[in-house]
Amino acid sequence: MAALHGTFEEGYRLLPAFCEQIRKTNPGSISSVVAAGQENCFQRLFISYRASIYGFINACRPLLELDRAHLKGKYLGTLLCAAAVDADDALFPLAIAVVDTESDENWMWFLSELRKLLGVNTDNMPRLTILSEREQGMVEAVETHFPSAFHGFCLRYVSENFRDTFKNTKLVNIFWNAVYALTAAEFESKISEMIEISQDVIPWFQRYPPQLWAVAYFEGVRYGHFTLGVTELLYNWALECHELPVVQMMEHIRQQMTSWFNDRRDMGMRWTSILVPSAEKRILEAIADAHCYQVLRANEVEFEIVSTERTNIVDIRSRVCSCRRWQLYGLPCAHAAAALISCGHNAHLFAEPCFNVQSYRLTYSQMINPIPDKSQWREQGEGAEGGGAKFDIVIRPPKTRRPPGRPKKKVLRVENFKRPKRIVQCGRCHMLGHSQKKCSMPI
Numbered sequence: 001m002a003a004l005h006g007t008f009e010e011g012y013r014l015l016p017a018f019c020e021q022i023r024k025t026n027p028g029s030i031s032s033v034v035a036a037g038q039e040n041c042f043q044r045l046f047i048s049y050r051a052s053i054y055g056f057i058n059a060c061r062p063l064l065e066l067d068r069a070h071l072k073g074k075y076l077g078t079l080l081c082a083a084a085v086d087a088d089d090a091l092f093p094l095a096i097a098v099v100d101t102e103s104d105e106n107w108m109w110f111l112s113e114l115r116k117l118l119g120v121n122t123d124n125m126p127r128l129t130i131l132s133e134r135e136q137g138m139v140e141a142v143e144t145h146f147p148s149a150f151h152g153f154c155l156r157y158v159s160e161n162f163r164d165t166f167k168n169t170k171l172v173n174i175f176w177n178a179v180y181a182l183t184a185a186e187f188e189s190k191i192s193e194m195i196e197i198s199q200d201v202i203p204w205f206q207r208y209p210p211q212l213w214a215v216a217y218f219e220g221v222r223y224g225h226f227t228l229g230v231t232e233l234l235y236n237w238a239l240e241c242h243e244l245p246v247v248q249m250m251e252h253i254r255q256q257m258t259s260w261f262n263d264r265r266d267m268g269m270r271w272t273s274i275l276v277p278s279a280e281k282r283i284l285e286a287i288a289d290a291h292c293y294q295v296l297r298a299n300e301v302e303f304e305i306v307s308t309e310r311t312n313i314v315d316i317r318s319r320v321c322s323c324r325r326w327q328l329y330g331l332p333c334a335h336a337a338a339a340l341i342s343c344g345h346n347a348h349l350f351a352e353p354c355f356n357v358q359s360y361r362l363t364y365s366q367m368i369n370p371i372p373d374k375s376q377w378r379e380q381g382e383g384a385e386g387g388g389a390k391f392d393i394v395i396r397p398p399k400t401r402r403p404p405g406r407p408k409k410k411v412l413r414v415e416n417f418k419r420p421k422r423i424v425q426c427g428r429c430h431m432l433g434h435s436q437k438k439c440s441m442p443i
Helices: 008-013 015-025 050-059 104-118 136-145 155-166 169-179 184-197 201-207 230-240 246-270 277-290 325-329 334-342 357-363 374-382
Strands: 030-036 041-048 063-070 078-085 091-099 129-132 150-153 294-297 302-306 311-315
Touching (some): 008 015, 008 246, 015 041, 030 104, 041 246, 050 357, 063 230, 078 104, 091 230, 091 246, 104 136, 129 136, 155 169, 155 201, 169 184, 184 201, 230 246, 277 334, 302 334
Antiparallel strands (some): 041 091
């Protein structure tokens, strides 16, 4: 492996030269490495390509995911990432860092670098929504560097915690209904149902306030994006780069991002619709459902949408529906579609701009340029020590070493995050999991 990829020690030594190559080949990118102590042991590496910065600021929705994965190489370490979501719901890595250990200080540093990277642009952007597991270090770092951002829980994290705490299928089922409840009244009725089953849910809700995750109460706009997709991405990177030195690992990530940019750019150029396919599908569903509503026009912009269940008020100027779906997802709901169709408007044109094919093309319009082979870095006067002669410091590996023995390969359990299937409850014995017809309890 050392012959093929170079040694782990050489990987750390090459970092200053690698960062310089990124800045040279991709002007406008940010890459920096920090060493600590008298021995210059590696502490932090931060990389963000200009193509990603441009795509996020100009075309992505103002939503960021934060997460980390622990590295299992010779010197351990942690991979941190801030990722956005493109118009078609694919992950869009914005900034990547490697740190010697996960700590509150390292999260504070990572968020400060992220803040610098976005710089003045955050003033022109809508308020950011940040999703994470909200661990203490993350919470403090976000509050310090992005004080106006809405910082919410990843729903997977919250739901797994709820499930593991209560181990009750019926409770979990009601919990998911509460999560997706669109109004406070609907949410509170589900909470009452849960309290009837178990009083223990009250302290749990105090520990995980609904304002930080429930659709009815969370103030940030998640555009229907409730869980961290970046967790799986980081896990895969950590697994694929398991035995690679740090420079080779960052090169592997860059090559993967380059390939994503190229593939998605080509795909975006082939689309002929106004909206990206995932948004197009949802709008068409809304239009199909719109036909069963009665539309009453109140004035130029306000409509009353009447159905057998309830009446909703739609304001097409403010892009608001009383069901709250339009505001939460950024796409006209069935009520809004009914109102828009009734006055001759095209519902597609009332989606948030971040769902347009034009925005998608802009997201991937910049290139991530290749970096020359490391043998050429030395030719440029860096000396045979792989970067030591030209740069002020020679970076040594961190003090941490992995323990002896084969590292465990943990398989990440990524569940299906759609609502769980409805649990059947027997009408006779009231037990879960079977119907009255199949009940084996004697009559």
